[in-house]
Amino acid sequence: MSNRVIRALLIALLLPSPLFAINTAVSLGAHIGLAPDMGGNLQSRVQRTELGVDNGIDGINRSMDGVKTEKINKLLGAYGGMDFKVVFAKYFLFRLQTNFVMNFFGGTGVTLDQSENRLTAKYSLWIVDIPVGLGVSVPFGDIVRISLCGGVAFAYGSYSNSFKSSTVNSSATFETWTFPWLIMLSGEYFFREDIAITTSLAYYQGSSDVIKSRSDYAKIDFSGFRWNIGFSYYFIKKKKKE
């Protein structure tokens, strides 16, 4: 067994020990939030070769006098999830979340294809992710705790697009997973000893390999900022000094 595995096992055994339990607090919470620019530019082969667009949704909008077009906005996602936290050794944090993110604004409109015909474009994306992180958590008095953690997430996404005009007819759905890394800054304000209102700002970075769907190729980009607000319930509380 490697030294790394032995060290991990020792830490795992120490965490629930009486020595660490003195300063260990465990919470479960829920949150809702926003994820702007979901999926990055959502580029795909069809957009590059059949529509002449090199940067996906960022470059898809075209307008011309005499042709009615509708602006295609980038995807704005909303999300909800659960948050499990262990604050140990007073200043350290282990965090596990589950999130479901889905676009609720943007991604639909009318632009022009290469032949200057009206083209209806649609983009949609949903993501399920499970981030795991380690970091520091600093208490300020009894009412505030500020945390910073980094880690990695398992992320599964489903990205669909459709482009329809008199000369182009394409639709595809890409489903894949990967492990983006992330960094998360969060604050907790304690109403009571065991209940806190929380807010977090996270940044994810990572995208899948390019995959195929019908005649189209694309990757799913999980990168981007996310903000959430929610609450935490500490069902195991830190013991106070006598």
Next chain:
Amino acid sequence: MKIAFALLITAAAYAPCSAADNIGLAAHMGLHYDVGNLSALPGAQVSPQINIILGARVKTDIRFFFMQLGIEQTFLVSEGEILNDSYGELKKTSIQYLAFPLYGGLNFPVRDKGKFYIGAGGAWIIGTGYLKSASARKNLREIIFSHGFITGMQIRLTKNFGLYLDLEMLFSDTGPAIDIDPAHDWKNFSPDYSGSRFHCGVFYYVK
């Protein structure tokens, strides 16, 4: 998003204040690097556009919530430039704007020394400036709504004065403004007001 924004304003107007709450006026300088996000254009080697920001804001703290409304004007430090002719005919950008940001979120007091805050909201942006292609120059004049987040730290130095430092991330969509494709008559390049802004300023506690 616009409805949420209107609700934030209404909530701020009706929110009761108590002795523990603060109202403050602030003035700041800021930096917006890579205005227009030229560095994200595929294959482009760019000299990024840089703006400095001058702004002011009113911040109200109600228990652990905060609400802030501001005004910001950007000033050009250096134009954005596509160096390798790699993105159609686009050559230069000079994007400036007047913004009215509104944010709401949570304050986390750091003992009596200051506050750490994270919030969400957005800004109405009046875009000005110009875009230059190989064959044309387009003056910008557009009003857009953008959404975003803010996080920062406010430190109280004296009873009435403090300093703050924050990072604002805004995301926006605009329509096409200029033709950078010589083979067509359409407009196909949209200026991008998205990006991160750093602010550093002085806070005066009115209450």
